[in-house]
Amino acid sequence: MAKSVWNALKPGGRFVAEFGGAGNVRAIVDAITEVLTSDYGIEAAARNPWYFPSPAEYSSLLEKQGFVVRMVYYFDRPTKLHDGADGMLSWLAQFGDDFFQGMPQEAVREACAKIGDKVRAALWKDGAIYADHRRLRVMAEKPAEAASLK
Numbered sequence: 001m002a003k004s005v006w007n008a009l010k011p012g013g014r015f016v017a018e019f020g021g022a023g024n025v026r027a028i029v030d031a032i033t034e035v036l037t038s039d040y041g042i043e044a045a046a047r048n049p050w051y052f053p054s055p056a057e058y059s060s061l062l063e064k065q066g067f068v069v070r071m072v073y074y075f076d077r078p079t080k081l082h083d084g085a086d087g088m089l090s091w092l093a094q095f096g097d098d099f100f101q102g103m104p105q106e107a108v109r110e111a112c113a114k115i116g117d118k119v120r121a122a123l124w125k126d127g128a129i130y131a132d133h134r135r136l137r138v139m140a141e142k143p144a145e146a147a148s149l150k
Helices: 002-008 026-040 055-065 084-095 105-123
Strands: 014-020 068-076 128-131 134-141
Touching: 002 055, 026 084, 026 105, 055 068, 055 134, 084 105, 084 128, 105 128
Parallel strands: none
Antiparallel strands: 014 134, 068 134
16 A cells, blocks of 8 residues: 555555544454354454554554654544444445455344344443444655655
């Protein structure tokens, strides 16, 4: 990714991005892992498709490419899920496919309900589940004197 962005930018160009940072949706991933491992014998950690770097990890990746990192902002952004107590079901339907590959549809629905029950204690607030999003926002520059390919 860093190389592709580097090559797309002109010297002096700026890269600005926001995405999940280390610890993003940790309570949700922990619940998925616990339910799938204990109840279905599935090694959910091996199916996790997500990469959520720490600020230092991502800054280092950009700096190794040649970028000058100007800003890194790492923050919690709890996000209200719609559908009240069933909000986790909608969220998992949208983002959780990789975890449930090969499972019968009825087992997926059952697993999602169990995951929703597990996260409710930690993520329930004001009549809804709030996903425990942790965001990483970065701004980096390609130095004006930089060559296109690195």
